[in-house]
Amino acid sequence: MLHTLVSDYQATINAxxxxxxxxxxPTELYEPIRYILGLGGKRMRPLLTLMAHHIYxxxxxxxxxxxxxxxxxxxxxxxxxxxxxNAPMRRGQPTVHExxxxxxxxxxxxxxxxxxxxxxxxxxxxxxxxxxxxxxxxAAQVCEGQQWDMNFEGYKEISKEHYLEMIKLKTAVLLGxxxxxxxxxxxxxxxxxxxxxxxxxxxxxGFQLMDDLLDVYxxxxxxxxxxxxxxxxxxxxxxxxxxxxxAKDTPLEAELDFWLNYKGEDKVEKVRIVTAxxxxxxxxxxxxxxxxxxxxxxxxxxxSLNVQHPERKLPLMKLLVQLMSRES
Amino acid sequence: MLHTLVSDYQATINAxxxxxxxxxxPTELYEPIRYILGLGGKRMRPLLTLMAHHIYxxxxxxxxxxxxxxxxxxxxxxxxxxxxxNAPMRRGQPTVHExxxxxxxxxxxxxxxxxxxxxxxxxxxxxxxxxxxxxxxxAAQVCEGQQWDMNFEGYKEISKEHYLEMIKLKTAVLLGxxxxxxxxxxxxxxxxxxxxxxxxxxxxxGFQLMDDLLDVYxxxxxxxxxxxxxxxxxxxxxxxxxxxxxAKDTPLEAELDFWLNYKGEDKVEKVRIVTAxxxxxxxxxxxxxxxxxxxxxxxxxxxSLNVQHPERKLPLMKLLVQLMSRES
Numbered sequence: 001m002l003h004t005l006v007s008d009y010q011a012t013i014n015a016x017x018x019x020x021x022x023x024x025x026p027t028e029l030y031e032p033i034r035y036i037l038g039l040g041g042k043r044m045r046p047l048l049t050l051m052a053h054h055i056y057x058x059x060x061x062x063x064x065x066x067x068x069x070x071x072x073x074x075x076x077x078x079x080x081x082x083x084x085x086n087a088p089m090r091r092g093q094p095t096v097h098e099x100x101x102x103x104x105x106x107x108x109x110x111x112x113x114x115x116x117x118x119x120x121x122x123x124x125x126x127x128x129x130x131x132x133x134x135x136x137x138x139a140a141q142v143c144e145g146q147q148w149d150m151n152f153e154g155y156k157e158i159s160k161e162h163y164l165e166m167i168k169l170k171t172a173v174l175l176g177x178x179x180x181x182x183x184x185x186x187x188x189x190x191x192x193x194x195x196x197x198x199x200x201x202x203x204x205x206g207f208q209l210m211d212d213l214l215d216v217y218x219x220x221x222x223x224x225x226x227x228x229x230x231x232x233x234x235x236x237x238x239x240x241x242x243x244x245x246x247a248k249d250t251p252l253e254a255e256l257d258f259w260l261n262y263k264g265e266d267k268v269e270k271v272r273i274v275t276a277x278x279x280x281x282x283x284x285x286x287x288x289x290x291x292x293x294x295x296x297x298x299x300x301x302x303x304s305l306n307v308q309h310p311e312r313k314l315p316l317m318k319l320l321v322q323l324m325s326r327e328s
Numbered sequence: 329m330l331h332t333l334v335s336d337y338q339a340t341i342n343a344x345x346x347x348x349x350x351x352x353x354p355t356e357l358y359e360p361i362r363y364i365l366g367l368g369g370k371r372m373r374p375l376l377t378l379m380a381h382h383i384y385x386x387x388x389x390x391x392x393x394x395x396x397x398x399x400x401x402x403x404x405x406x407x408x409x410x411x412x413x414n415a416p417m418r419r420g421q422p423t424v425h426e427x428x429x430x431x432x433x434x435x436x437x438x439x440x441x442x443x444x445x446x447x448x449x450x451x452x453x454x455x456x457x458x459x460x461x462x463x464x465x466x467a468a469q470v471c472e473g474q475q476w477d478m479n480f481e482g483y484k485e486i487s488k489e490h491y492l493e494m495i496k497l498k499t500a501v502l503l504g505x506x507x508x509x510x511x512x513x514x515x516x517x518x519x520x521x522x523x524x525x526x527x528x529x530x531x532x533x534g535f536q537l538m539d540d541l542l543d544v545y546x547x548x549x550x551x552x553x554x555x556x557x558x559x560x561x562x563x564x565x566x567x568x569x570x571x572x573x574x575a576k577d578t579p580l581e582a583e584l585d586f587w588l589n590y591k592g593e594d595k596v597e598k599v600r601i602v603t604a605x606x607x608x609x610x611x612x613x614x615x616x617x618x619x620x621x622x623x624x625x626x627x628x629x630x631x632s633l634n635v636q637h638p639e640r641k642l643p644l645m646k647l648l649v650q651l652m653s654r655e656s
Binding site: 023025026028029080083084102103104106107109110111113114115117118121125128129132133136139140143144146147148150151 | 351353354356357408411412430431432434435437438439441442443445446449453456457460461464467468471472474475476478479
């Protein structure tokens with residue numbers, strides 16, 4: 001299989017996922033797995049695995065199975081995170097704990113984690129221990145990231161470093177793992193594996209910061225959810241942390257504090273004023289600069305990859321550019 | 329290490345678990361793991377692995393690591409089941425979701441499942457795929473059993489076959505797996521692995537039915553929890569299903585139905601009368617006969633195991649006898 005278009009890679013993953021028999025009975029356990037995987041999404045993580053593999057070799061069964069395992073793991077984490085975050089909707093549809101109940105979402109999630117391991121096991125013996133070992137490390141890190149994220153809700157102050165460490169664990173390490181697995185399933189050398197992991201981590205940090213940014217500065221018609229949702233929820237994003245730091249000991253400190261403790265109904269006004277405070281401190285530009293820095297580091301790392309057919313890096317490079325310039 | 333006493337095996341497991349570094353930060357993620365593993369318990373499942381391994385060989389690292397993995401997996405399932413069952417106490421102490429909250433219990437449980445895989449991976453390459461493959465199958469079955477158990481709460485009728493299938497999935501397959509892993513880590517042949525799996529499944533069925541029985545007919549001072557708790561909660565145990573079947577079209581059908589729908593406060597009276605109905609239909613004797621049948625089948629299977637040192641089966645045989653005659 002030789003792919004150049006993102007949609008070709010997506011079709012490969014979707015066909016593979018559709019062909020999986022995750023289980024039948026009891027239906028409460030297995031129907032939610034088909035449901036959440038059926039909600040679609042960009043399949044960004046498995047795309048990364050396939051594109052990285054493709055730098056070295058044409059796609060084979062083990063690359064596609066591991067890519068699918070990464071996607072199943074990601075959806076397991078969504079299932080459980082959505083319970084913890086009390087999220088009613090996911091990709092425009094009710095979340096599993098809303099459509100069924102929290103117990104179903106816990107247990108279906110558990111079995112998805114097991115199925116992710118089973119997909120990761122569909123590799124030759126010489127890669128089995130590496131892949132499962134790295135997967136286990138990364139899976140635990142993703143849990144750590146989610147726990148830090150929940151802890152942050154109750155913290156008064158969070159350093160920039162701690163915030164970046166949280167999004168690294170919660171989001172970036174899985175993107176790094178996804179790219180690394182492309183190299184591992186292609187039997188690339190250790191150095192290449194490490195570089196691709198680095199590419200994914202940097203891109204993941206940029207990707208998550210872009211999420212924070214778009215929530216405030218995205219265009220409503222392209223973004224797909226309410227602009228300013230994070231501000232309304234007092235979510236401790238990079239933008240808010242930056243504004244809190246810069247507002248310290250200025251007249252805007254009290255103003256920001258007032259809106260963070262605001263219990264009234266006028267959400268539009270809250271979003272308007274907090275955004276204005278962000279603007280005063282140039283938070284948008286600071287965030288954009290950091291995003292751009294991470295994506296450039298990712299690109300530099302990818303460029304440094306010394307491979308036989310450098311032109312085969314192109315689909316991945318294009319994807320990184322797309323991620324960096326996304327509007328939703 | 330040559331063990332003969334149950335307490336020696338328990339000490340081996342407890343020392344190994346205590347030496348594990350499950351993780352440090354964030355503490356909300358890792359402290360609950362140490363907490364639940366620290367609550368103790370009989371360590372029955374890892375005992376089974378060690379005793380089965382011991383039939384063939386002295387204990388080695390891989391046997392102890394896999395045994396510990398079984399125990400960590402079992403405790404993962406307790407963490408998540410306790411949320412679903414809304415259980416306030418476990419081994420006389422608050423459950424994790426009570427002591428922390430449900431989110432912490434979900435996420436710590438998730439990371440315990442990952443840690444169980446990591447423990448299972450501490451085996452030589454030639455056993456890695458077998459162990460992780462079987463573990464994944466069994467882990468999914470345990471989830472299926474828990475989902476059936478929850479479904480049963482809403483069912484009006486449950487056949488005896490369906491009930492036995494549920495307890496097989498929820499409890500017995502893990503005991504079968506635990507014994508099988510003793511054989512696998514000792515590099516025993518396929519036939520022996522299958523026999524030990526069978527021993528565990530039969531013992532597990534007997535063990536779970538014994539649980540149902542002791543809840544009604546256990547002696548309060550030995551049982552450790554309130555006798556009749558299942559009756560008060562209308563839990564669909566083997567005893568209740570048997571009584572419902574036998575009461576059909578008899579004058580006691582309405583009486584049983586009345587107490588199942590009873591919303592009053594007199595729990596003692598409810599337990600007294602439902603127990604009397606059980607007695608009328610000889611439910612105690614039927615259950616005892618089935619338990620005894622399963623344990624005998626387990627013993628016969630274990631006896632059929634053709635090994636070099638049959639006397640090495642003794643600790644396991646003694647444990648099975650203990651499980652069969654337990655009073656709590």
